[in-house]
Amino acid sequence: MVNTFENAKERVTQTPSLVIDExxxxxxxxxxxxxxxxxxxxxxxxxxxxxxxxxxxxxxxxxxxxxxxxxxxxxxxxxxxxxxxxxxxxxxxxxxxxxxxxxxxxxxxxxxxxxxxxxxxxxxxxxxxxxxxxxxxxxxxxxxxxxxxxxxxxxxxxxxxxxxxxxxxxxxxxxxxxxxxxxxxxxxxxxxxxxxxxxxxxxxxxxxxxxxxxxxxxxxxxxxxxxxxxxxxxxxxxxxxLNDMNTVRAGFCDLRDCGAAIVCTIVSTAVSGKAVIDAGSKTLTNDRNVTQPDSGFGHCLEYPAARITRLSEEHGELDLSDCANPPALGERVTIIPNHICPCVNLQTQMQFQTLDGSLTAMEIDTRGMTS
Amino acid sequence: MVNTFENAKERVTQTPSLVIDExxxxxxxxxxxxxxxxxxxxxxxxxxxxxxxxxxxxxxxxxxxxxxxxxxxxxxxxxxxxxxxxxxxxxxxxxxxxxxxxxxxxxxxxxxxxxxxxxxxxxxxxxxxxxxxxxxxxxxxxxxxxxxxxxxxxxxxxxxxxxxxxxxxxxxxxxxxxxxxxxxxxxxxxxxxxxxxxxxxxxxxxxxxxxxxxxxxxxxxxxxxxxxxxxxxxxxxxxxxLNDMNTVRAGFCDLRDCGAAIVCTIVSTAVSGKAVIDAGSKTLTNDRNVTQPDSGFGHCLEYPAARITRLSEEHGELDLSDCANPPALGERVTIIPNHICPCVNLQTQMQFQTLDGSLTAMEIDTRGMTS
Structure with a gap:
C-alpha cells in the first residue's frame, strides 16, 4: 500500500516524531x-x-x-x-x-x-x-x-x-x-x-x-x-x-484513513530475531488493541509482519519471526498506534504534513491537562 | 497505616495532583x-x-x-x-x-x-x-x-x-x-x-x-x-x-516507602457498586502491575479493598464490591500508581511536600523528552 507518511518520514529531523497528514x-x-x-x-x-x-x-x-x-x-x-x-x-x-x-x-x-x-x-x-x-x-x-x-x-x-x-x-x-x-x-x-x-x-x-x-x-x-x-x-x-489501529482492526476504517503516525528509528538489532524501535510506552502508550489485544502495540507500515510484542518506556521490540526481509539498523519505520488520543498526549509537538507535502510544527495545546 | 500524603491531600488546589514526599x-x-x-x-x-x-x-x-x-x-x-x-x-x-x-x-x-x-x-x-x-x-x-x-x-x-x-x-x-x-x-x-x-x-x-x-x-x-x-x-x-506498586507488590519495599502518590477526587458514584476517580490512563498510565497483573491500576490508600479495575483516559473505575464503607462523592483519595516513571512523565508539575509539611510546585524538567 501507499505510505502517506513516506515523504515526512525522511524529513523529520529527529525520531520518534508524530506526523499528522492534512x-x-x-x-x-x-x-x-x-x-x-x-x-x-x-x-x-x-x-x-x-x-x-x-x-x-x-x-x-x-x-x-x-x-x-x-x-x-x-x-x-x-x-x-x-x-x-x-x-x-x-x-x-x-x-x-x-x-x-x-x-x-x-x-x-x-x-x-x-x-x-x-x-x-x-x-x-x-x-x-x-x-x-x-x-x-x-x-x-x-x-x-x-x-x-x-x-x-x-x-x-x-x-x-x-x-x-x-x-x-x-x-x-x-x-x-x-x-x-x-x-x-x-x-x-x-x-x-x-x-x-x-x-x-x-x-x-x-x-x-x-x-x-x-x-x-x-x-x-x-x-x-x-x-x-x-x-x-x-x-x-x-x-x-485521525483514526488508529483500534478503528482499523475493528473494521471502522481502512489503514489508509489513518491520519497520524509515529516515525521511528531502528536503534538495535543485536538480539537475534528482534529489532528495537525508539518508541516505547512513553511514545505509543501501553494501550492494547481493543478488539485484537494480542496484535501488538501498533502496526508497522513498512514491515506489517513485524509484531510489536513488548514495550519498555523508550524501547519497542519488534518480533521478526514472520518477517522475510527484516528492517536494517538505523532505518526509519512508520508506526500506526493502537490508540491515538493518549499517544498525542505524550508528545510535545506534532509535525503537520500540509497538502503541498511540507512539514510544519504544530503545538499540542491541551497536552497534559488532566484537571 | 499512616498516610504520608494526608496533609498534602487536603492542600493541593486541584486534582489529580502528583505529590512527592521529601x-x-x-x-x-x-x-x-x-x-x-x-x-x-x-x-x-x-x-x-x-x-x-x-x-x-x-x-x-x-x-x-x-x-x-x-x-x-x-x-x-x-x-x-x-x-x-x-x-x-x-x-x-x-x-x-x-x-x-x-x-x-x-x-x-x-x-x-x-x-x-x-x-x-x-x-x-x-x-x-x-x-x-x-x-x-x-x-x-x-x-x-x-x-x-x-x-x-x-x-x-x-x-x-x-x-x-x-x-x-x-x-x-x-x-x-x-x-x-x-x-x-x-x-x-x-x-x-x-x-x-x-x-x-x-x-x-x-x-x-x-x-x-x-x-x-x-x-x-x-x-x-x-x-x-x-x-x-x-x-x-x-x-x-520513589517506589510504586510494582516494587511494593514484588516485595522490594513496603507501602510506606512509596514517596509519590496521585491525589484524586471521587467524581461519580452514579453506577451501583462503583466509584469513579478523576485519574485515568492519562494520569496513571495503562501499565499493569508486573508481578500481580490483576491487582488493578494502582492502590487506593484510604480504601485498600477498592480495586481500580478499568481506566479510560480521564476516568478510573473503582470496584467497591469488597468495600465495607465506600468513598463518598467529592471525597479526595490517594493512589499509589503501579509504575511511577511513566506516570511522572504524564504530569505537568509535581507538588513537593518538604520536611516541614509545606507544598511547593516542582518542575518535571525532562518530561516528554523521547529523542
Missing part, C-alpha cells in the same frame, strides 16, 4: 460531515484526540456545531477558538466548577452531570460568578462508567436543574455508548436498545413538562450508525479525525 | 547509599523516574557517582546539574549522536552501544565535534532487548572502540538485568548467572589487553542484591527513589 484529516472530517448532514445530526467532536486549536478550527470550518472536552483546562484553551463547549465530565469539585462558572461568563458552557450534589454545587459556583451553565443529565446506556441508570433518576436530576433556572440551564441528555465495539452491521440491536432507554427518559421528562433540546451521544465506533438512535441531536466522536 | 525520598536514597557504600559499589541513578533536576541534585548530594538518562534531550538537561552522564540507550541515529558529541565537549558523556555501526557513526560525530565520548559495550544478560549475546561479539565491539582512541574512549561494559523480578531471596541464582556471563566477557577482553573500568548494571528490583554480581562497579536503579 489530506487524510480533511477526508475523514468531510466524510463524517456528509453522513451527519444527510441525517440532520450535528457533530460536536471530542478534542481529546488531537488537543490542537488548529485542528479544532478545521473541524468547526467543516461544519461542526461546537466542541467537546473532558477537562476544564481544555475548555479554557478551546474557548479561544469556539464559543460553544461541552465538558463531557462530572466536573463536581470546587476547582473545576469555579473555573467552568467563570468561563460561562463569556462562552456557552455545558456540563454533563450525574448527581444532585454536582448540580447543587455547580449552581452555587455559577451564582457566585454571575453566569449561567448549561447542564446535560448523564444517562448510563450500558458503558457502566458514569450516568444514572433509570428514567426516574434522570427526571429527578432534570427537575433539580430546572429549579436552578438562572445559574443553570437544562440543556438535555448526555450519553456515551463506549461499550459498543461490534462491527457496524451488528450495531443495530445495541443502538436500538440505547434508543429505547433514551426514549423512556425523554417521555418521562416530557410528561413533567421538561424538554431535552440536546441529546448528545456518539463515539467513533458508532458514528456512522448514529441514525439508529432516533432522539440523538448530536454526536461526539473524537478518534475519527 | 522525607520518604531522603530515606530511600540514604538506605541504598548505605548498602552500596558497604559493598563499594557506586550508584548512577536513572533519572527517568523523577525527571527533575532538583531530585537529581539530592541524589548527587547523597553520594551518587553520576546520572543515567535514556534520551539525549534528558542528557542536555541533566548536564546542567551533573558532569558525568551515561546515556543508557543505543543512540545511533544522526540527531542523537550529533547532540551527544556536542555535549561531550564540556561534559563527560558515556553511551551504551551494541553495534559496530553505532560505534563507527558515533566516532564520526565525535570527530566532527572535536570531542571524546565514552562507550560502554551493551551485553545482553537475559533481558533480550538490546545488547550483544556472546563474549566474542562484545570483544569485537570493544576492539572497534579502542581503535577509535581520541573521539571514543572504551569505558567498559553495560548490562540491564530487567528480566529479574524474583523475590530478593531467590535472586542469587539468576544474578550469579549474570556474573558468569560478564566474567567471560571481562576475561576475553583482558586476554586481548582491553579493560572494563566501569561495569554498569543494576535495577531497582536487584539493587540490594548487587553484591552477587562481583564484577559490577556501579548500579543504575531508577524507581527506588
Amino acid at each position: 489530506h487524510t484529516v480533511r477526508q475523514n472530517l468531510s466524510r463524517l460531515q456528509t453522513y451527519a448532514d444527510s441525517h440532520k445530526i450535528a457533530i460536536r467532536p471530542h478534542t481529546k484526540t488531537h488537543k490542537s486549536q488548529q485542528l479544532a478550527r478545521m473541524q468547526l470550518e467543516s461544519g461542526c456545531r461546537g466542541l467537546t472536552v473532558a477537562k476544564v483546562g481544555e475548555a479554557a484553551v478551546m474557548s479561544e477558538v469556539c464559543d460553544d463547549i461541552l465538558i463531557a465530565y462530572p466536573a463536581i469539585d470546587l476547582s473545576r466548577r469555579t473555573r467552568i462558572a467563570e468561563l460561562a461568563r463569556n462562552h456557552t458552557m455545558r456540563v454533563a452531570l450525574d448527581s444532585l450534589q454536582g448540580i447543587d454545587s455547580l449552581a452555587e459556583s455559577a451564582t457566585a460568578a454571575g453566569s449561567c451553565v448549561g447542564v446535560l443529565v448523564d444517562v448510563n446506556v450500558g458503558m457502566n462508567r458514569t450516568g444514572v441508570s433509570t428514567a426516574q433518576e434522570a427526571l429527578a436530576l432534570a427537575t433539580a436543574v430546572a429549579r436552578y433556572e438562572g445559574p443553570l440551564r437544562l440543556d438535555g441528555i448526555f450519553f456515551y455508548p463506549g461499550h459498543i465495539w461490534e462491527p457496524a452491521q451488528e450495531q443495530q440491536a445495541p443502538l436500538q436498545e440505547v434508543d429505547e432507554r433514551l426514549g423512556e427518559v425523554i417521555e418521562l421528562w416530557r410528561s413533567a413538562g421538561l424538554q431535552a433540546s440536546i441529546v448528545s451521544g456518539g463515539s467513533t465506533p458508532t458514528a456512522y450508525q448514529s441514525h439508529w438512535v432516533s432522539s440523538q441531536t448530536e454526536i461526539r466522536p473524537g478518534t475519527h479525525i | 522525607h520518604t525520598v531522603r530515606q530511600n536514597l540514604s538506605r541504598l547509599q548505605t548498602y552500596a557504600d558497604s559493598h563499594k559499589i557506586a550508584i548512577r541513578p536513572h533519572t527517568k523516574t523523577h525527571k527533575s533536576q532538583q531530585l537529581a541534585r539530592m541524589q548527587l548530594e547523597s553520594g551518587c557517582r553520576g546520572l543515567t538518562v535514556a534520551k539525549v534531550g534528558e542528557a542536555a538537561v541533566m548536564s546542567e546539574v551533573c558532569d558525568d552522564i551515561l546515556i543508557a540507550y543505543p543512540a545511533i541515529d544522526l540527531s542523537r549522536r550529533t547532540r551527544i558529541a556536542e555535549l561531550a565537549r564540556n561534559h563527560t558523556m558515556r553511551v551504551a552501544l551494541d553495534s559496530l555501526q553505532g560505534i563507527d557513526s558515533l566516532a564520526e560525530s565525535a570527530t566532527a565535534a572535536g570531542s571524546c565520548v565514552g562507550v560502554l559495550v551493551d551485553v545482553n544478560v537475559g533481558m533480550n532487548r538490546t545488547g550483544v549475546s556472546t563474549a566474542q561479539e562484545a570483544l569485537a565491539l570493544a576492539t572497534a572502540v579502542a581503535r577509535y582512541e581520541g573521539p571514543l574512549r572504551l569505558d567498559g561494559i553495560f548490562f540491564y538485568p530487567g528480566h529479574i523480578w524474583e523475590p530478593a531471596q531467590e535472586q542469587q541464582a539468576p544474578l550469579q548467572e549474570v556474573d558468569e556471563r560478564l566474567g567471560e566477557v571481562i576475561e576475553l577482553w583482558r586476554s586481548a589487553g582491553l579493560q572494563a573500568s566501569i561495569v554498569s548494571g543494576g535495577s531497582t528490583p536487584t539493587a540490594y542484591q548487587s553484591h552477587w554480581v562481583s564484577s559490577q562497579t556501579e548500579i543504575r536503579p531508577g524507581t527506588h527513589i
Whole structure:
C-alpha cells in the first residue's frame, strides 16, 4: 500500500516524531460531515484526540456545531477558538466548577452531570460568578462508567436543574455508548436498545413538562450508525479525525484513513530475531488493541509482519519471526498506534504534513491537562 | 497505616495532583547509599523516574557517582546539574549522536552501544565535534532487548572502540538485568548467572589487553542484591527513589516507602457498586502491575479493598464490591500508581511536600523528552 507518511518520514529531523497528514484529516472530517448532514445530526467532536486549536478550527470550518472536552483546562484553551463547549465530565469539585462558572461568563458552557450534589454545587459556583451553565443529565446506556441508570433518576436530576433556572440551564441528555465495539452491521440491536432507554427518559421528562433540546451521544465506533438512535441531536466522536489501529482492526476504517503516525528509528538489532524501535510506552502508550489485544502495540507500515510484542518506556521490540526481509539498523519505520488520543498526549509537538507535502510544527495545546 | 500524603491531600488546589514526599525520598536514597557504600559499589541513578533536576541534585548530594538518562534531550538537561552522564540507550541515529558529541565537549558523556555501526557513526560525530565520548559495550544478560549475546561479539565491539582512541574512549561494559523480578531471596541464582556471563566477557577482553573500568548494571528490583554480581562497579536503579506498586507488590519495599502518590477526587458514584476517580490512563498510565497483573491500576490508600479495575483516559473505575464503607462523592483519595516513571512523565508539575509539611510546585524538567 501507499505510505502517506513516506515523504515526512525522511524529513523529520529527529525520531520518534508524530506526523499528522492534512489530506487524510480533511477526508475523514468531510466524510463524517456528509453522513451527519444527510441525517440532520450535528457533530460536536471530542478534542481529546488531537488537543490542537488548529485542528479544532478545521473541524468547526467543516461544519461542526461546537466542541467537546473532558477537562476544564481544555475548555479554557478551546474557548479561544469556539464559543460553544461541552465538558463531557462530572466536573463536581470546587476547582473545576469555579473555573467552568467563570468561563460561562463569556462562552456557552455545558456540563454533563450525574448527581444532585454536582448540580447543587455547580449552581452555587455559577451564582457566585454571575453566569449561567448549561447542564446535560448523564444517562448510563450500558458503558457502566458514569450516568444514572433509570428514567426516574434522570427526571429527578432534570427537575433539580430546572429549579436552578438562572445559574443553570437544562440543556438535555448526555450519553456515551463506549461499550459498543461490534462491527457496524451488528450495531443495530445495541443502538436500538440505547434508543429505547433514551426514549423512556425523554417521555418521562416530557410528561413533567421538561424538554431535552440536546441529546448528545456518539463515539467513533458508532458514528456512522448514529441514525439508529432516533432522539440523538448530536454526536461526539473524537478518534475519527485521525483514526488508529483500534478503528482499523475493528473494521471502522481502512489503514489508509489513518491520519497520524509515529516515525521511528531502528536503534538495535543485536538480539537475534528482534529489532528495537525508539518508541516505547512513553511514545505509543501501553494501550492494547481493543478488539485484537494480542496484535501488538501498533502496526508497522513498512514491515506489517513485524509484531510489536513488548514495550519498555523508550524501547519497542519488534518480533521478526514472520518477517522475510527484516528492517536494517538505523532505518526509519512508520508506526500506526493502537490508540491515538493518549499517544498525542505524550508528545510535545506534532509535525503537520500540509497538502503541498511540507512539514510544519504544530503545538499540542491541551497536552497534559488532566484537571 | 499512616498516610504520608494526608496533609498534602487536603492542600493541593486541584486534582489529580502528583505529590512527592521529601522525607520518604531522603530515606530511600540514604538506605541504598548505605548498602552500596558497604559493598563499594557506586550508584548512577536513572533519572527517568523523577525527571527533575532538583531530585537529581539530592541524589548527587547523597553520594551518587553520576546520572543515567535514556534520551539525549534528558542528557542536555541533566548536564546542567551533573558532569558525568551515561546515556543508557543505543543512540545511533544522526540527531542523537550529533547532540551527544556536542555535549561531550564540556561534559563527560558515556553511551551504551551494541553495534559496530553505532560505534563507527558515533566516532564520526565525535570527530566532527572535536570531542571524546565514552562507550560502554551493551551485553545482553537475559533481558533480550538490546545488547550483544556472546563474549566474542562484545570483544569485537570493544576492539572497534579502542581503535577509535581520541573521539571514543572504551569505558567498559553495560548490562540491564530487567528480566529479574524474583523475590530478593531467590535472586542469587539468576544474578550469579549474570556474573558468569560478564566474567567471560571481562576475561576475553583482558586476554586481548582491553579493560572494563566501569561495569554498569543494576535495577531497582536487584539493587540490594548487587553484591552477587562481583564484577559490577556501579548500579543504575531508577524507581527506588520513589517506589510504586510494582516494587511494593514484588516485595522490594513496603507501602510506606512509596514517596509519590496521585491525589484524586471521587467524581461519580452514579453506577451501583462503583466509584469513579478523576485519574485515568492519562494520569496513571495503562501499565499493569508486573508481578500481580490483576491487582488493578494502582492502590487506593484510604480504601485498600477498592480495586481500580478499568481506566479510560480521564476516568478510573473503582470496584467497591469488597468495600465495607465506600468513598463518598467529592471525597479526595490517594493512589499509589503501579509504575511511577511513566506516570511522572504524564504530569505537568509535581507538588513537593518538604520536611516541614509545606507544598511547593516542582518542575518535571525532562518530561516528554523521547529523542
